[in-house]
Amino acid sequence: MLAASAAALPALLATTGCRSSDLFAGPDPLAGRPALSHDVITLQAVIAAEQAMIKLYQAAVDGRLGVDDLAGLLAEHRQHLGRLQARLVLPPGFSAASPSAPPFASPFASPSASPGAVPARVTIARLRAAEQASAADLLRRLVTVQPALAQLFASIAASDATHLAALGG
Amino acid sequence: MTGVMATSAAAGRAVPTGRAALAAVRAVPALQAALAAEDAAIFGYGVAGAHLSGSRMSAAEQDWTVHNEARDTLTAMISALGATPVAAQAFYRLPFEVTDAASAAKLAAYLEEGVTRAYLGLVAVSDRRLRAFGALAMQGPAERAAFWRGTTEAFPGLDVPG
Numbered sequence: 001m002l003a004a005s006a007a008a009l010p011a012l013l014a015t016t017g018c019r020s021s022d023l024f025a026g027p028d029p030l031a032g033r034p035a036l037s038h039d040v041i042t043l044q045a046v047i048a049a050e051q052a053m054i055k056l057y058q059a060a061v062d063g064r065l066g067v068d069d070l071a072g073l074l075a076e077h078r079q080h081l082g083r084l085q086a087r088l089v090l091p092p093g094f095s096a097a098s099p100s101a102p103p104f105a106s107p108f109a110s111p112s113a114s115p116g117a118v119p120a121r122v123t124i125a126r127l128r129a130a131e132q133a134s135a136a137d138l139l140r141r142l143v144t145v146q147p148a149l150a151q152l153f154a155s156i157a158a159s160d161a162t163h164l165a166a167l168g169g
Numbered sequence: 170m171t172g173v174m175a176t177s178a179a180a181g182r183a184v185p186t187g188r189a190a191l192a193a194v195r196a197v198p199a200l201q202a203a204l205a206a207e208d209a210a211i212f213g214y215g216v217a218g219a220h221l222s223g224s225r226m227s228a229a230e231q232d233w234t235v236h237n238e239a240r241d242t243l244t245a246m247i248s249a250l251g252a253t254p255v256a257a258q259a260f261y262r263l264p265f266e267v268t269d270a271a272s273a274a275k276l277a278a279y280l281e282e283g284v285t286r287a288y289l290g291l292v293a294v295s296d297r298r299l300r301a302f303g304a305l306a307m308q309g310p311a312e313r314a315a316f317w318r319g320t321t322e323a324f325p326g327l328d329v330p331g
Contacts, residue, residue, distance in 0.1 A: 076322070150300060158311035
């Protein structure tokens with residue numbers, strides 16, 4: 001039965017207009033790693049930016065910047081990061097770090113700051129600028145990704161906006 | 170709002186055609202939900218305002234005005250898509266009894282959270298401009314909800330399991 005089926009396969013493919021390569025197309029082990037999707041690359045960049053935000057807030061908390069509930073805002077950014085990271089599922093062999101946006105190459109990093117650098121003294125103005133830039137970046141990115149991810153970005157952007165108000169100004 | 174528009178001679182207004190019409194069909198329910206939330210907020214602020222005074226009363230009046238403007242914007246957007254904007258109800262059942270300033274503030278926060286959720290629904294539509302509109306529009310109610318609640322939250326508009 002199996003032999004008969006195998007023998008009949010070329011004829012069946014011919015009648016359906018298919019080639020065997022169409023039917024059995026899959027990952028080519030010699031073609032290298034497949035490219036990551038746009039959503040994954042975007043998510044990696046947003047995660048890197050959120051990590052930079054957390055470092056900034058941590059520096060502000062450590063520097064005892066006089067803002068009410070700064071630790072609360074930091075905790076919410078950690079929640080953002082956790083939620084974003086939960087969405088990121090990479091194939092084996094890929095790094096979770098963004099290939100295009102190394103840590104602190106965030107939209108709110110100081111142009112003069114080296115990657116990964118935390119400013120010596122974090123000011124409220126700096127935090128406000130970071131929140132504003134983060135919300136704007138998320139709004140820009142959310143129109144290019146799948147709806148569920150877009151809604152997460154929109155919610156985080158709205159949270160950033162409430163942080164901006166909480167920081168005063 | 171959906172790109173391609175044609176002018177309907179009969180109605181004298183722009184209506185979407187082809188793929189734009191399909192996108193509009195999907196966008197209209199989300200816009201209607203946002204409009205319904207705005208209508209509920211307008212009603213609710215009328216109730217809350219009666220129990221507030223001083224700067225809180227002024228804040229409530231300001232927020233009421235913002236919701237009226239948002240209602241007009243949404244009404245125009247829905248009409249431009251060739252649909253009939255959902256009418257406001259004469260009365261809305263409140264989620265809890267409002268008897269003093271504290272419960273009035275709680276109601277205001279509740280209303281703003283509802284509006285935030287409704288605009289977040291727009292972020293799921295395929296039209297990029299509507300998505301951007303919804304994402305931007307939800308920031309105001311999220312900020313006002315934080316004001317009335319007294320605290321910020323990590324995920325405005327989203328149901329996040331604790």
